[in-house]
Amino acid sequence: MAPxxxxxxxxxxxxxxxxxAEGSLAPGERVPSTRQIAREWGVALATATKALTVLRLEGLVEARPRVGTVVAAKDRPAPARHRVPPERRTPSTAHSDQELSRARIVRAATDIADSEGLTAVSMRSVAARLGVAAMSPYRHVAGKDDLVLLMADAAFGEETYPAEPPEGWRARLELGARTLWRIHRRHPWLAQVGSLTRPLMLPALMTHAEWALAALDGRGLDPQTMLDLHVLLYSYIHGIAVHMEREAQAEAATGLSEDQWMDHQAPAFAAITAATGHPVFTRVTSSVKGGYDLDLDTLFExxxxxxxxxxxxxxESPPPRRATP
Structure with missing residues (x-):
């Protein structure tokens, strides 16, 4: 025990x-998230983040996208035990401060968001992840709002398109849609950033818009229709992707997986269908062998x-051209 x-x-x-060490947490098993640690020990999220950072530096845990922080494999070499005095800059942390850059801050924040969710990202939690003084990131990023935009721009910029597009508008739109879906799958928190009516002004996101609009260009469509189709396709991807982060948040809050939660709802579901009828709904859902399995990747395709x-x-049958305002 620590003194x-x-x-x-x-x-x-x-x-x-x-x-x-005792085996109550096995390799590959999720360790408590920052929110769970904060609740269990009654500490701030920044303290919880620092605890997980120490474990990661010691090689005991690792962050896995869309899973969370898990116990590292036993055969993974364990680095020396790190001890960082509380709220004090040592020569090593001062050295880290000197090496700090906007790119490092964005990468650290993205790692936190990928494993713990967007709500776990703060300037303090990023500083703890990087092992620097709490105020150091402010020298490179104005605040969390700016940081989230930088994270989103970096995420959308991870994928590029071929110089020679595939033949036909449909193949091009398919490629664009699957590319955006892949990005959202890698970073589930992305769908929580911004809204459809207030689009993000990000250079990397504009690249995806250009790809989609170029696929529709020269097809006899007026500009309004082209933009409507582009937004419709993007909102389809965004609308499904938003549930990935929400599911992760629900699992963290309840401690139940999606399947476990559905099992707990079985009595309530049976009571509702028995009391209100809904014969078609009851017949359709009960006819699916093994129960309806909602898989977001399958639904997207x-x-x-x-x-x-x-x-x-x-x-093929363009609507009458609309005047541009």
Whole structure:
């Protein structure tokens, strides 16, 4: 056990390390998230983040996108134990401050968002992840709002398009849609940033818009219709992707996986259908072998084809041209 003089984040890290050593947390199993640590130990999110950072530096845990922080494999070499005195800059942290850059801050914030969700990102939690003084990131980024925009721009910029586009508008739109879906799958928090009516002014996102609009260009469509189709396709991807982060938040809050939550709802579902009837709904849902399995990747692929079929009808029979305001 850590001595009482140790800072809270060190005591929390040692307790989780003890659980790992005793086998109560097995390799690959999720460790408590920052929110769970904050609730269990009654500490701030920044303290919880620092505890997980210490465990990661010691090689005991690792962050996995869309999963969270998990116990590292046993055969992974463990670095020397790190001890960072509370709220004090040592020569090593001062050295880290000197090496700090906007790119490092954005990468660290993205790692936190990928594993813990966007709400876990703060300037303080990023500083803790990087092992620098709490105020150091402000020398490179104005605040969390600016940081989130930088994260989103970097995420959308991870994928590029071929110099020679595929033949035909449909193949081009398919490629664009699947590219954006892949980015959202890699970074589920992206769908929580901005809204459809207030689009993000990001250079990297504009690249995806240019790709889609160029696919529709020269098809006899007026500018308004082209923009409507582009927004419709983007909103389809965004609308499904938004549920990835919400599911992760719900699992963190309830401690139940999607399947476990559905199992808990079975009595309520049976009571509602018995009391109110809904014969078609009851018949359809009960007829699916093994129960209806809602998989977002499958749903995305399933819906993309009819959406493009609808766009094909508009392209083949363009509506009357609308005057541009």
């Amino acid at each position: 009482p003089s140790d800072p809270p984040f060190r005591r929390i890290a040692d307790e989780i390390a003890r659980r790992i 399933f819906g993309l084809k009819p959406l493009l079929d609808g766009i094909a009808i508009i392209i």
